[in-house]
Amino acid sequence: MALLDILQYPDPRLHKVAAPVTAVDQRVRAIVADMFETMYAAKGVGLAATQVDIHERIIVVDTSEQRDQPLVLINPEIVRHSDERKEWEEGCLSLPGIYDKVTRPDSIRVRALDARGEAFEIDADGLLAVCVQHEMDHLEGRVFVDHLSTLKRSRIKARMRKRQRETQAA
Secondary structure, three states, X not given: OOOOOOOOOOOHHHHOOXXXXXXXXXXXXXXXXXXXXXXXXXXXXXXXXXXXXXXXXXXXXXXXXXXXXXXEEEEEEEEEEOOOXXXXXXXXXXXXXXEEEEEEEOEEEEEEEOOOOOEEEEEEEHHHHHHHHHHHHHHOOOOHHHHOOHHHHHHHHHHHHHHHHHHHHO
């Protein structure tokens, strides 16, 4: 297993749409293992392959407090979502230290493949639903700040660019 580099906003690669996984094989399982290691090391609750510059439809999630309920979603698709929407404060490993409120469907049903390539469906609400939708946005080339106003997004982009310049100068 290996720690992967997480792309930082506004890196244009974060806006690339991920391609479907054509076969769940050892290569994909190795990516999944590396993604979990990276997500846990970064203290995140979800990670999309797009964030580590792998443009395939792979998501890893673990919203449990004990960090012992890993969930793999390969080629995920939302097959149902509630009409009820809820606002949550979101953050992102690609935007460290940036948080803002995003409104999303409160509950969803997702169809995906697991790490063995077997199809399954899962119902999610609360934090798990938010996390899955957030990570699925990444697969479509969207970052959570894309849900914010143009002004907020511009300010965040400027802050992230300044942080990157300071890091490079150090």
